[in-house]
Amino acid sequence: MxxxxxxxxxxxxxxxxxxxxxxxxxxxxxxxxxxxxxxxxxxxxxxxxxxxxxxxxxxxxxxxxxxxxxxxxxxxxxxxxxxxxxxxxxxxxxxxxxxxxxxxxxxxxxxxxxxxxxxxxxxxxxxxxxxCLGAMNLRERVFATFSPIPLGGLPPVGEVGLVSQSGAFGAYAFALAREAQLGLSHWVTTGNEAGLHVADVIEWLARDDATRVILAYLEGCRDGTRLRRALAAARAAGKPVVVTKVGTTEAGARSAQSHTASLAGEDAVYQAVFDEYGVFRADTLEEFFRLGYVLSRGRRPARWQPSAKEPANAVTPVALVTVSGGVGIMMADQAEALDLPLPPMPEGPAAALRSAIPFASTANPIDVTGQVVAQPEVLLDAIAAAAQSPDYGSVVAFRAGGVGSPRIWPGLQDTVDTLYRSGTAAPLLFSGLADDDKRRWLEARGALAFREPAHAVHAVAVLARAAAQAAAAAAPIPAAAAAGSLPVPDVPPGTTALSEFEAMQWLAACGIPTAPHGLARDADEAVRIADTIGYPVAIKLCSPDILHKSDVGGVVLNVADAQAARAAFAQVQAAAASHGTPARFDGALVAGMVRGWGELMVGVRRDPVFGLVALAGIGGTAVEIFRQTAFGLAPLSHARARTMLRASRAEALLSGHRGHPAIDAGAVAEVLVRVSQAAAALGPRLDTLELNPLIVTARGVVAADAVVTLHAEAPDRHTNRPTEETTR
Amino acid sequence: MxxxxxxxxxxxxxxxxxxxxxxxxxxxxxxxxxxxxxxxxxxxxxxxxxxxxxxxxxxxxxxxxxxxxxxxxxxxxxxxxxxxxxxxxxxxxxxxxxxxxxxxxxxxxxxxxxxxxxxxxxxxxxxxxxxCLGAMNLRERVFATFSPIPLGGLPPVGEVGLVSQSGAFGAYAFALAREAQLGLSHWVTTGNEAGLHVADVIEWLARDDATRVILAYLEGCRDGTRLRRALAAARAAGKPVVVTKVGTTEAGARSAQSHTASLAGEDAVYQAVFDEYGVFRADTLEEFFRLGYVLSRGRRPARWQPSAKEPANAVTPVALVTVSGGVGIMMADQAEALDLPLPPMPEGPAAALRSAIPFASTANPIDVTGQVVAQPEVLLDAIAAAAQSPDYGSVVAFRAGGVGSPRIWPGLQDTVDTLYRSGTAAPLLFSGLADDDKRRWLEARGALAFREPAHAVHAVAVLARAAAQAAAAAAPIPAAAAAGSLPVPDVPPGTTALSEFEAMQWLAACGIPTAPHGLARDADEAVRIADTIGYPVAIKLCSPDILHKSDVGGVVLNVADAQAARAAFAQVQAAAASHGTPARFDGALVAGMVRGWGELMVGVRRDPVFGLVALAGIGGTAVEIFRQTAFGLAPLSHARARTMLRASRAEALLSGHRGHPAIDAGAVAEVLVRVSQAAAALGPRLDTLELNPLIVTARGVVAADAVVTLHAEAPDRHTNRPTEETTR
Structure with a gap:
């Protein structure tokens, strides 16, 4: 390190x-x-x-x-x-x-x-x-920079460490932190990164006692291993990392390349890396700082639960207390979009509220109505009741123009102090207009204040996720099973591709369900194999010289009987011979035609920066049109594989689609895990592994085709020698 | 009115x-x-x-x-x-x-x-x-409200008219407008809407000389006709309308109902209405006000062009001038996401910039680099060159902490004044930190200033769209062809559903391509029709008593020859007889099996608030899993139909999908238009019209199944009598 x-x-x-x-x-x-x-x-x-x-x-x-x-x-x-x-x-x-x-x-x-x-x-x-523009340590007053920006004033010393590849971005971020009074510990810009990368700074901040939250700005990453190690260190330390990674679109990536010549990488792969390590991603400067504010100043909820839509993510039930029905609905929209549960107010406090204000709504949003102008204590009582209820993990209160109004402020201070002294109250978040002094009073107690109601609700989701990640950091990481735990058959050195037969054999040996199949050297053998498998079968040319076998008539599907099998064998054999330069003929793959009601595709490929990346999605026309492929780092954890099935909508084919039986999504995820483990076991030799289609049947998924390509020799590990790509 | x-x-x-x-x-x-x-x-x-x-x-x-x-x-x-x-x-x-x-x-x-x-x-x-909380006219100092909020100070008198169903939202919005110094003309809250609806206020503001931009907050709409009339009036007046419509998610809609008991309607239908009239939609308060600021204060570009991704939308080429490569990339990401073209700097100014700063980037983003600290004039020259170039419709300049720095401010003032005096310069937008005085100086000249670079780029897209809409308002509206222009055969009064045969006949008579078909009363006739059409054919039961004919064995597909046709006829006839209570047997539909490579679905249904709504998307499994159906008000314009094909990704099946020939998307859009016109011609009687599948073939799309359901009598027009739904 x-x-x-x-x-x-x-x-x-x-x-x-x-x-x-x-x-x-x-x-x-x-x-x-x-x-x-x-x-x-x-x-x-x-x-x-x-x-x-x-x-x-x-x-x-x-x-x-x-x-x-x-x-x-x-x-x-x-x-x-x-x-x-x-x-x-x-x-x-x-x-x-x-x-x-x-x-x-x-x-x-x-x-x-x-x-x-x-x-x-x-x-x-x-x-x-x-x-580069240098570095600063705010606490120890180290200003190793030539930027004049600290002369305009310093942000408070705090717990946010900020690292930026770009100096100008770093300087602007410093100015914004000063303006927002966001407390900084360190500020580092890495420039050409001949020595330290952004990743190294993240890793060091992860171990720095003065830093609790890390904000990082990235244009590209040339060393995926270092970045992963850094993010793992931050996760293990329970320190949230907020990343702005620019160059997400083609134009942005193009200008990122001309600007820094960084290897831009594919944005979806970066996202998979960020997901793997629980990184909070921000797309705008506003969001970058807002997340820094929320994570460094906000109280985290004591309770959370898996999200119903996305079980790998944690959420917390939230009480939305409002004086405006309209803003209540806006907040409810946002809570639902973030999958935050909205349980109704418990019966006791609900009855108290109704008796004070008959037209108040005690569902959630809890709407105390404009009547609060006459009865401000009702709002405070509702906030206190919600914060003390075990039903809620957080409370968001919208008080319009009056967070700081003289009629309510002293009571609000009492309420906040009393609740937080109890030690058991749920975190409070406010939205509405409030002057800086009052906002700071709230913030000093960990009660965040926002102008935008939707931001207060978003903060609840962010803090729930941070709380769950911090708790998970304390527990041992449920790592993906070590690739070595899977018995993966050897592939001889020097091999650059497996034939479809070899690939199917190898997958089957790795414990991945494949269509029943065999290799026939002659027509008699083809019939024997087909008789054993049962008709109909597919018969496909096996030749190391022919990649696109269907283009030369080397594939016959739906072979119905022995006679047809003989004819099909003859056809694919002839196809090899009639190829421009006569191709080697290793025989024909005879495989059962698997009947199902949908097709998935699952693959693993080598990303130049981050190494092996698994992908999964719905196959066939849908994947081409809707492009909802999900990515994950290989080998996959079971949880990640489940998330990929969900994110790509592949799960929709497994859960009783169109009256078909529901099948065990966990078992399908396990197939993804095995595919990723098998690929990882081949190590740096693996180039591409693709199962397409993986047919969805009542008994689970079955691979009906497979492609495996390899490097003859393992490529060099990434080295850190400067190249043209290191410029910025 | x-x-x-x-x-x-x-x-x-x-x-x-x-x-x-x-x-x-x-x-x-x-x-x-x-x-x-x-x-x-x-x-x-x-x-x-x-x-x-x-x-x-x-x-x-x-x-x-x-x-x-x-x-x-x-x-x-x-x-x-x-x-x-x-x-x-x-x-x-x-x-x-x-x-x-x-x-x-x-x-x-x-x-x-x-x-x-x-x-x-x-x-x-x-x-x-x-x-309700009443109304205000800021210019004439009319304060017909009991909200004390004006006592805290008034926003400037300006050109933004604000209308809100919710009083509390309206009051908060007033306070935010005051804080942001957003100039207001009128402020109206509609409450229970026993008389005036939000729509009525929009319509009046559309004709009010003091108002140029309309901001509206809606929870629901009970009278779609009024809202459409109001939005049409605003469009015709060239006045942009910004709408926040809450209740977009299930939880939000649920609480909107409990709060106001408004008929929430389906959000996608609201979106179709907003799209139809060019409404700018805002999801957060921040965006609501930002759009108000941009549209009321910003200069609109003099040139625009159709978006490459979405031709119904207008965009303008933008020059991104930056002192930070990193922020340049962020802005380029945003520009690409909004489909704003980024042409490179013209050669003359590019050479001048490179000779001043050799490492400057003259692509777009135009990066004058941190060297601007030593040579501030280079930034001003780059801004001026871009603003004067005919290649750009707008210029966004990011100047980090220094928009208002003393080294650059006087020169920047000169540049802005000189450019704007010329009358031909492109609008300027700035991002970076600037104090309020300097920001207001810029705003007074129509040069907007933002803290968030992405917001400056977004403003360019908003202003380009507003410019195109204003120009279109001046021109006669290319209305959807009047429904009456299409000869639509009568449907007898009292009919509540057409049989599939009747529906196919009716569609064909409306000029919509259908699979060749005929009605057979006996087996001989079935064979005669099938012989004429050519095999294979589909044979389907026609009975007014059986809705789900495939459930009772009433559908036989892929009928290969005359013998099979006889058998199929017998089967569907038997199916009618074996139905629980014997069903009437009108005969069997004999239809050609259309071969294609994809399925669309197109329909029209009656929305309780907005009337007939057309929908289109990819059919089959994909539509169930990806749910990317697009909506539009019926009858559709050709442009809207094209947009729907694009938004639902249906267009992907038409443009050379998987090696199939590309087919004319315009002709397919014309089919959608005709379907919507046919539905509209039936007037209030129509309940549902659905073509599913509409098969994609080399010769265009062909309807292979059709459902038409009707009301026996036209339902009442929406009346404005108060019901439980009018509460709020």
């Missing part, structure tokens, strides 16, 4: 290329560190000046008496390698290179960056950048 | 039930009108006091010397009918009834409300309420 302590908690900081002019790139860090209260030692390094901005300077790092923890390097690109060698001689532990002109310029810059990274690695120097 | 002038532009206002205590329901309107500068005559009506809040009072309206334009009634429910009779005697033109205790309480309140409405109607009194 990368150690960022020298970068983020340095006691001595050298500024190489320090400028006497505080607003220059080399002057700004000296200015920020001096003016904003950094308590450690600042050592400006300046070729000629003996003093820089009032601090004693040294001419080179060689003149420094101790090793620096951190060196900030603000030199032209031509002086960078020399600077790195100085750092090595000094024993510096970490370096921030602001310098641009490296891989982002292409050509020679790529080689230069590779050399810089190699030097850093050889001397054990943690490298941030080059071409 | 309802006349709201007496309600919203009264010269004399009587307050019946006026209170000497300014904070009482009957005191507040007197206080608001007096304190906030209403210039007309205020007449408090008070049984005993001769003066109310400093104004001379009369004991009853009968003592008033002139007819009041508007009477505000703040009396208990028991005194309401008497008050209405006073109004009638006085000749009052309009009334606001705050009074609750009517239909929203059920029981006797319903009858009372009906009586109130009938009295108002009989005497030509425009009625708002009862059980």
């Amino acid at each position: 990368p150690d960022l302590s020298a970068l983020l908690q340095p006691r001595t900081i050298a500024v190489i290329g320090a400028s006497t002019q505080p607003d220059k790139v080399g002057g700004m860090p000296v200015r920020l560190l001096s003016e904003l209260g950094y308590a450690g030692r600042i050592v400006p390094v300046h070729a000629t000046a003996s003093e820089v901005q009032g601090l004693a300077a040294v001419p080179t790092l060689d003149a420094l008496d101790v090793p620096a923890d951190l060196a900030i390097v603000a030199l032209p690109v031509s002086a960078s390698l020399d600077a790195m060698r100085q750092l090595a001689r000094n024993g510096t532990r970490a370096a921030v290179f602001f310098t641009s002109g490296f891989a982002e310029t292409g050509g020679n810059g790529i080689a230069l960056q590779a050399e810089l990274a190699a030097l850093a690695q050889a001397h054990g120097i943690t490298l941030l950048g080059p071409n | 309802p006349d709201l002038s007496a309600l919203l532009q009264p010269r004399t206002i009587a307050v019946i039930g006026a209170s000497t205590q300014p904070d009482k329901v009957g005191g507040m309107p007197v206080r608001l009108l007096s304190e906030l500068g209403y210039a007309g005559r205020i007449v408090p009506v008070h049984a005993t006091a001769s003066e109310v809040q400093g104004l001379a009072a009369v004991p009853t309206l009968d003592a008033l010397d002139v007819p009041a334009d508007l009477a505000i009634v703040a009396l208990p429910v028991s005194a309401s009918l008497d008050a209405m009779r006073q109004l009638a005697r006085n000749g009052t033109r309009a009334a606001v009834f705050f009074t609750s205790g009517f239909a929203e309480t059920g029981g006797n309140g319903i009858a009372l409300q009906a009586e109130l409405a009938a009295l108002a109607q009989a005497h030509g009194i425009t009625l708002l309420g009862p059980n």
Whole structure:
């Protein structure tokens, strides 16, 4: 695991290329560190000046008496390698290179960056950048950046760690955090990522005591293994991660590539990675910060339950208390969309409310009506009753313009304090207009306040999920069964594809249900096999030279009897011979025609960034038209496989579709798990494994066709050498 | 068309039930009108006091010397009918009834409300309420409300008219408008809607010179005809309408029903209505106000073009100018999601930018990079070049923290002023942090400013659509061909369903392609018809007594020859006889088996609120699993039919699916249009018309089955008598 302590908690900081002019790139860090209260030692390094901005300077790092923890390097690109060698001689532990002109310029810059990274690695120097905006530790007042943005004021010190590949995004995010008074622990921009990646920073923040929530901005990821390790660390630490991953559309990905040349990857695969590790994804800046606010300030519900629509997700029953029926309906719409249960008010408090306001609605939303203007205590009583009821995991109250009105505010304060002192009340969330002071009073108690009612309801869902994830982090992870636990037959080295017969044999040996089948070398054998299986059968050419066998007449379906089987065998044999260059003929696959009422497709393929990815969906025309394929990292957990069946709507074919018998979706999910395990067991050799169709029958799913392609040799593991792709 | 002038532009206002205590329901309107500068005559009506809040009072309206334009009634429910009779005697033109205790309480309140409405109607009194929060005209300082919210300050007078069914929503919206400084013209809440509906207010605002944008909040609609007329009026006036319609989910609709007992209707049908009239729909309060801001303050682009994904929608090419590559990608993602084209920078300005900043990106997003800190003029030049280029319809500039920074602000002001003076520059939209003064300076010039970059891009799409709609409003509407233009054969009175044979005959006569078919009374005739059509054929029982003919063995498919045709005829005849109570036997439908590669389904059904609604989608398993049916109001325009084919993905089956020939989607859309016209020609008698499947063949689509059900008599037109459904 990368150690960022020298970068983020340095006691001595050298500024190489320090400028006497505080607003220059080399002057700004000296200015920020001096003016904003950094308590450690600042050592400006300046070729000629003996003093820089009032601090004693040294001419080179060689003149420094101790090793620096951190060196900030603000030199032209031509002086960078020399600077790195100085750092090595000094024993510096970490370096921030602001310098641009490296891989982002292409050509020679790529080689230069590779050399810089190699030097850093050889001397054990943690490298941030080059071409980055630097880093900050708010608590310890470390400002290793040339951005002037901290001069405009600092956000409060808090528990949100923010990491951004982009410097400009990072600076804007800092300004927004300051404006929203979102408490930050650390702020890091990674730039060209010759050394530290966004993933490394996430992993370090996951172990940092000062950080409870991690916000990350990604354009692309070149090392899926590192990102997965980082997200796993955050999950294990029970720290929610909010990610904005841009380049989700074609235009965005195109400009992400031109901008950073990051390997954009397929967005659905990123989503599968995020789902695997419980990452909260935000599509807009507004959502990015809102999630940071909710997760760092909000109380998590003490109870939650699996979502009815999506059991892998956790939800909590919520009481919606409102003074406006209309806004109540808006909130109910949102709660239903998020699958939050809305149990009615318990009978006791409901009766009390009705006796106070006869026209109040005690269903959920609980509508105390505009009558609250005359009887404000009724609203408070309803909130208190809901918060104390075991029926609810959270309470959202909409109070229109009056969250902070003088008629209700003192009572509301009492209610919040009393409830929270009890220790057992459900978390409270408010929406409506309130001035900043009152909002902050609520927030200080963990009672969130929103202007937008739908955001308050969304926050309930976010906090329920975070609570469930934190609890799961404490428990041992129900990992996907180790791939090794499945007896997977060997595939001989050098193989690049299995014939359909070999693929079916191999799948069957892996415990995956396949149509009954055999390989016939001659017509007699074809009839024998077909007689054993029972008619009708399919007869298909087996030749290592012919990929698209149906194009050459190599497939005959619905073969009804022995005579037809002989004719079909002759036909596929002739097809091999009549192929442009005569093809090898290994025989014919004879397989039972499986009858069912639907087709699934299941596959595993290698993603260049994240490795093996499983996909599943409804096969046939539907998958082409509706494109609802679901993804998951292979090997799959059982829960993930269930989620994929649900997300792709494949489950609809299993649950009594059109009067067909319902079949066990858990057993089908288990088939997906096995397919993914079998693929994973082949390791880096596997290229593609596809079962299409996987026919849905009353006795479960059965593979009727299979494709397996392999690399003759395992491809190189991803290495971290800089290439053109590392520019940004 | 309802006349709201007496309600919203009264010269004399009587307050019946006026209170000497300014904070009482009957005191507040007197206080608001007096304190906030209403210039007309205020007449408090008070049984005993001769003066109310400093104004001379009369004991009853009968003592008033002139007819009041508007009477505000703040009396208990028991005194309401008497008050209405006073109004009638006085000749009052309009009334606001705050009074609750009517239909929203059920029981006797319903009858009372009906009586109130009938009295108002009989005497030509425009009625708002009862059980409503009243209305305001900001320009003329009319405050016919008991909400104290105007005392907290008023939003600016402006061009946005706001109407809300819910009073509490309306009050909150007023407070938010004040906070956002969104300029309002009128504010109306409709409550129980015994007289005026939200629709009536929309229609009046559509013709009101002071209003350019209409914001409406709806829980439900009981009179689809009125709403359609209102939306058509707004469209014809070129005034955009933003609607928040709550109750979109099951839980929301359930609580909408319990809250207002409005007939919730199916959300997809509402959406079809909104699409038909170009309504902008907002799902959250934030979006509701943002759309109001964009549409009332934003400049519309001078050029637009049909969206590539959705030709019925208009988009405009946009230049994204950014100082942050990362935010540039976010904006590009959003632009692509909204289908806004992103042409690259024209070569001249691109070369100039590259010579100023070699690493700048001149693709789109146009990334001037962080170098803008040193060279701010480069950003301004890029903005100016893009705004003056004929390649772009709008320009969005992201300037991070620096929209208002002193280094760039004066130059930015010059740039905006110069561009807008030219009269030909594309509209400018900014995102980034800016203080309120600077944001308002930009807004005053029609240059919008947003914190969220994605919102700036969304605004471009909204303004392009509004520009196209305004231009279309000026042109004559390309209406759906009048239903009468299609020769639709009569269906005898009293018919409640057509047999499949009758339905096929009727469709064919309407010019809709059907499978070749005939009615056979005996086996010989079945063979003769089948011989003529060509085998295979389908043979189906025709009996008015049997609806589900396949359940009783009344359907035989794939009949291969004459012998099989005889057997099939015998089978379906026997099926009729063996039915529980022997069924009438009209004969057997003999129809050609149409071969194709996909199935559509097309139908028309009667929505209780909006009348005939057409639906279309992919048939078979897919429609059950993916539920992507698209809706449109019948009769359909050709453009709407095309949109439905696209939205339901049915078009995918028509455009070369799986190697099948591409067929003319326009011709298929024309079939949808004819089906909808045929249904509409039957008028109120039609209940359901369904073609399922409509088989996709190389020669177009062919109906292979049809269901037509009718009302024996036309149902009553919707009347406006209050029922339990009118409560809120």
